[in-house]
Amino acid sequence: MPAIRSHGASSRQKKPPAGFDDIRDDLEVFAIKMKDAQNAPPTAGGGVAAPKHQAQWPIFQIAHQRSRYVYELYYEKEAISRPLYDWLLKNGYADPMLIAKWKKQGYEKLCCLRCIQTKETNFQSTCICRVPKAQLKDEQDVQCVNCGCRGCASSD
Template sequence: MGKYSNPNKIPPKNKPPTEYKSIVLPNLSKFSKEISLLINAPLAQTPQLRKESQFNLKKLHHDKNRFLYKLFYKDATITQQTWDWMVKWKIVDVALVAKWRKQGYENLCCLACIGSEGGKICICRVPLSVRKDLNEEGQADPCDKCACLGCSSGDLSDAESDQ
């Protein structure tokens, strides 16, 4: 997350656009509070619980950026000026949003899952119809990087991925 990823910490001399305050900030404040609670929570005693809190933090980061992406690209609720201002102050993860705009990455969970580790791809990027690691109930095991169950473009429709 960027230097100014907390929407309440923007320097006052760089006033945000009006629609940022009325449309975006109330929702971003909710994300900020949830992120702060996770960050300030006592450190979990077991590695499994620590990993779970990291997964929750990554999910909140994804949800916040998906919310902003939908406001600008899907709903056209905010203007280019407001979007540029949020990019300038690193409120939005530009790299993740840029991937969502590319074909095949519309449902991408995080950038770590497309990073190249010895030419391997993350298990969550493999379509569920092709995966062989499904359990008895037909559910997939989550990936080790962000606990995603599947973010391949063929797995979900646009309506399901935006929920």
């Protein structure tokens, strides 16, 4: 039997499952932050233009926070249902690839997927932010160029 085509104006996006209203405000805050980050000219503070690679940092950081928020709601707080969780992933409220990493041992705090994509870095190893603090030289100040992460090793 062929699928019945819907002609409604709201057919573009399926109605979210129950429970969405409870988190709508939080998601709205993330959406506003993300919009600001995408529109804001990159500055290093004090109105000084930041290096180009830093322009993406807030976007990565907000995407991380939002994915974390959804992840915690479902896996830690058990505050949302599976249908709602799936819906959120499908509609771009969280990054399923990143969440898949968090479930793996050693990647619980991973900042962003870029930092484990070693091919894109100049180094033939994992990003500096993935190195546990204990293995770094004393007082070495870590901040990676991918997303501005200051360290996300699980043992930190």
